[in-house]
Amino acid sequence: MIGVLLGCFYAAVSLGLSLSFGLLDVPHVAHPAFLVMAAYGVSYLNERFGIDPLVAGLLITPLLFVFGLVAYRIYYETFERRGSDAGVRGIAFFFGIAFIIEVLLILQFGVDQRSVTASYIGQALRIGDMRIPYRLVVAFAVAVGLTILLTLYLSRTFMGRAIRAVAQDQEALRLMGANPVRIKQWAFGIATAVLGVSGALLVIVAPVDPTLDRSYIGRTFCVVVMAGLGSMSGTLIAAIILGVAENIVLTLFGASWAPAISFAMLLGILAIRPQGLFGRRS
Amino acid sequence: MKRSLYFWAGAILFLLATLVMTQVIGNEYPFFAAYVILQFIVLAVAWSILGGYAGYVNFGTSAFFGIGVYTAVFLVKVAGAPLGVQILAAAAVGAFLGFALGLLTLRMQGIFFSIATIALTIIIETTVTNWRFVGGAAGIQLQRPPVTAPFHSYVQMLFFVQALLVVLAIAVSRYIQNSWIGHGLQALRDDELAAECTGVPTLRLKLLACVISGALMSAAGAPAAMYLQYADPSSAFNLNYSVTVLAMSLIGGTAYWAGPVVGAILLGTTQQLLTVTISSEVNVLVLGVMLVVFVVGAPEGIIGLIRKFTSRGEGKR
Numbered sequence: 100m101i102g103v104l105l106g107c108f109y110a111a112v113s114l115g116l117s118l119s120f121g122l123l124d125v126p127h128v129a130h131p132a133f134l135v136m137a138a139y140g141v142s143y144l145n146e147r148f149g150i151d152p153l154v155a156g157l158l159i160t161p162l163l164f165v166f167g168l169v170a171y172r173i174y175y176e177t178f179e180r181r182g183s184d185a186g187v188r189g190i191a192f193f194f195g196i197a198f199i200i201e202v203l204l205i206l207q208f209g210v211d212q213r214s215v216t217a218s219y220i221g222q223a224l225r226i227g228d229m230r231i232p233y234r235l236v237v238a239f240a241v242a243v244g245l246t247i248l249l250t251l252y253l254s255r256t257f258m259g260r261a262i263r264a265v266a267q268d269q270e271a272l273r274l275m276g277a278n279p280v281r282i283k284q285w286a287f288g289i290a291t292a293v294l295g296v297s298g299a300l301l302v303i304v305a306p307v308d309p310t311l312d313r314s315y316i317g318r319t320f321c322v323v324v325m326a327g328l329g330s331m332s333g334t335l336i337a338a339i340i341l342g343v344a345e346n347i348v349l350t351l352f353g354a355s356w357a358p359a360i361s362f363a364m365l366l367g368i369l370a371i372r373p374q375g376l377f378g379r380r381s
Numbered sequence: 382m383k384r385s386l387y388f389w390a391g392a393i394l395f396l397l398a399t400l401v402m403t404q405v406i407g408n409e410y411p412f413f414a415a416y417v418i419l420q421f422i423v424l425a426v427a428w429s430i431l432g433g434y435a436g437y438v439n440f441g442t443s444a445f446f447g448i449g450v451y452t453a454v455f456l457v458k459v460a461g462a463p464l465g466v467q468i469l470a471a472a473a474v475g476a477f478l479g480f481a482l483g484l485l486t487l488r489m490q491g492i493f494f495s496i497a498t499i500a501l502t503i504i505i506e507t508t509v510t511n512w513r514f515v516g517g518a519a520g521i522q523l524q525r526p527p528v529t530a531p532f533h534s535y536v537q538m539l540f541f542v543q544a545l546l547v548v549l550a551i552a553v554s555r556y557i558q559n560s561w562i563g564h565g566l567q568a569l570r571d572d573e574l575a576a577e578c579t580g581v582p583t584l585r586l587k588l589l590a591c592v593i594s595g596a597l598m599s600a601a602g603a604p605a606a607m608y609l610q611y612a613d614p615s616s617a618f619n620l621n622y623s624v625t626v627l628a629m630s631l632i633g634g635t636a637y638w639a640g641p642v643v644g645a646i647l648l649g650t651t652q653q654l655l656t657v658t659i660s661s662e663v664n665v666l667v668l669g670v671m672l673v674v675f676v677v678g679a680p681e682g683i684i685g686l687i688r689k690f691t692s693r694g695e696g697k698r
Contacts, residue, residue: 126492177677187438190495191631192676194440194624198669205662313620317503320496355518359507362500369497370485 104235106342108304110335111242112297112315113322114249117334118290121323122266123283125174126190131315132197133291137163137298138213138307139204145215152215153241156299160292167291170196171284197312204309212306215299238300242335245296250331252289262286314358321365388555392548399544403537412540416608418649419543420601424622425629425641426550427597431590432627433635434563436570440623441482441498444505445475445595447618449602454515454612457523464542468603475599476592483591487584499620506618520613523606539604550597554638557593566590567636621665625652628672634682643683 116130137159144155178189224231253259261282264272269279301307322341326333345360403412424442431437449471456462456470486497510518525535532538557563569576569583577583606612625648633644648671655664679686 120492126495128492128495173677187432187436187491188631188676188680190438190492191627192673194627195669195672195676198624198665199673202662202666202669206666314503316496316499324493324496355511356507359504362503366485366497366500366504369489369493369500 100229100231101235102343102346103339104231104239104342105346106339107242107335108235108238108300108338109318109322109342110338111238111245111300113319113326113334113338114245114331115290115293115297116319117323117326117331118249118262118293119287120320121326121330121334122262123286123290124266125171125287127193127290128190128316129193129197129200130294131312131319132200133163133166134294134298134301134315134319135307135309135312136200136204137294138302139208139298139309141295141299142213142215142302142307145217151217152299152303153237153296156295156297158295159298160295163295164288164292167288168284170291171287175280175284201309201312208309210309212308213302214306215302217303234303238304241296241300242338245293246331246335249293253331258282258285314361317358317361317365321361321368324365325368388552392552396544396548399541403532403541407533409534409536412534412536414653416536416540416543417653418646419540419547420605421625421629421649422642422645423543423546423550423601424598424626425633425645426547426554426638427594427601428626429630429635429638429641430554430557430594430597431587432594433630433640434558434566434570435587435590437487437587438495438627439498439591439594440495440620440627441502442598442623442626443618443620444482444498444502445478445598446602446605446622447502447506447509447614448474448478449599450606450612450617451509451515452599453603453606454521454523457606458515458521461526463526464538464604464607467606468542468546468600471603472596472600475602476596478599479592479595480588482595483588487587487591499623502618502620502623506614509618510614516613518614520611520616523610523612525607525610535607539608542604543601546597546601550601551638551642553593553597554641557590558638562586562589624672625668628668628675630682632671632675632682634684634686636681637684640682640684647683 112131112134115134116127119125119127119130137156140159140162141152141155144150144158145152150158174189174192178192224233224236251259253263261272261277262285265279265282265286272279272282301311318341322334322338325337325340341361341364344364345357348360349357406412424446428439428442432439452471452474453467456467462470482498482501486494486501489497509515515521528535528538532541557566565576565581565583565586568579568581569586573583602617605617629644629648630641631644632648633642634640648668651667652664655667675682681688
């Protein structure tokens with residue numbers, strides 16, 4: 100049960116990556132770093148002005164959106180447009196960005212863990228013998244809501260359909276007179292904007308520290324790859340699988356093995372079924 | 382052939398110079414700092430064999446480095462093995478790991494390969510963390526054996542040993558670049574499918590590169606156990622090694638063996654200075670910024686810039 104809730108939380112932090120890496124094929128290794136950065140923003144607002152973390156997450160969403168637009172623009176101008184070799188240098192580029200964010204956070208806030216305060220943190224829901232922390236319930240609700248919202252956005256709105264079209268065939272879109280770069284930039288902006296709420300969840304569920312992004316590289320990429328690149332509902336299911344698996348290993352072998360689970364699953368999936376469990380063909 | 386002669390003359394001169402240094406300079410600190418730079422030269426050169434020639438971005442440098450460290454730790458604890466044996470064993474284990482990594486991941490391309498190598502690093506780190514015999518998460522203290530002549534201190538000896546490894550790594554890398562292995566790797570870097578179709582045994586070449594690169598990286602890691610007299614999983618397998626080495630190679634330029642050497646010397650020296658004068662956080666910041674700036678501004682690295690300028694000069698004439 101806890102595993103399922105934990106999984107929903109992992110889904111919430113992976114949705115953005117599912118969009119940017121899954122649909123747009125951007126090697127976005129800095130996604131977890133963006134996530135941790137958003138979490139720090141939330142914790143700052145919470146501490147300074149006493150704003151509820153989720154509201155704070157919504158507040159920083161527009162900022163993140165603009166940040167995403169700019170980040171994609173830089174990435175596009177320097178790599179995608181030049182074409183050749185974009186993969187290798189793109190990864191290095193995002194890794195560099197991740198490192199810069201990490202260090203800036205350390206310089207600004209120190210290496211200590213940060214957390215937020217809200218009425219529902221620390222309380223637990225009791226059903227019979229089970230104790231379910233409210234913070235996980237909140238994470239669950241938000242994750243499901245976010246998944247539904249993104250799925251609807253991608254299937255119902257004009258822009259959402261355009262994003263999926265770009266993922267399928269850029270050239271065709273160009274021939275239709277649309278500008279694929281615009282659309283991709285927009286999509287990347289959304290992928291980053293989602294991190295406002297995801298970051299809020301991250302810091303609600305557990306305290307954050309600047310180097311937390313490293314363990315989330317494993318979790319987010321594991322979820323996205325397992326989901327089969329770019330499938331939103333697949334992301335939710337894959338994340339639940341990961342959450343349950345982590346929970347089982349945690350109770351059987353102890354916490355010291357925890358970091359390896361997501362990476363081991365990721366490696367296994369990559370080796371055996373790279374198109375993911377619910378994958379589109381690439 | 383003439384170039385080869387110059388190369389080996391240079392290598393021997395370099396080794397002689399380091400040897401003389403250990404005899405003349407009494408202060409230990411320069412060796413302490415220079416050791417780190419040499420270590421990074423080996424790592425960067427080794428990384429480029431796969432990452433540069435073949436274009437497979439390996440983030441597993443920390444895995445190989447850490448395996449080197451822990452092979453040494455294990456051997457010291459079990460048998461009190463001498464330094465030479467530690468390094469050889471580390472190279473063997475690194476080669477084996479490279480082979481395993483290659484078999485598992487080299488069919489993947491681009492970011493999938495990179496992510497897989499990160500995954501492997503974390504998995505190995507977690508395993509070592511849970512292995513009590515070599516200290517577990519808390520780490521392990523090591524006692525240096527007495528130093529052998531002609532060196533006055535152990536750090537000086539490690540410095541010289543690492544200098545030997547530098548020459549070895551560069552020689553191997555240079556040989557590969559100029560041989561059919563290097564040409565094959567470059568071909569598959571440019572277009573893997575085309576290379577495969579024209580009869581280049583891509584998978585075997587990649588495996589070979591991965592094995593050689595892994596062996597060298599682990600060999601470079603082995604002396605670090607004795608250098609620090611301490612080892613713990615979270616610093617031995619720290620992802621910082623991967624990113625530092627990646628940055629050094631890309632900044633220097635990956636298409637020629639000299640690129641990573643230039644990058645490692647430049648960045649390594651800067652880092653040593655920064656760590657001493659400001660702080661290690663700023664040090665990492667500079668690393669990240671330089672990586673991004675070079676990747677964006679000078680994709681061919683310093684060597685590429687130099688080539689560009691010299692060829693432009695020729696064009697005018």
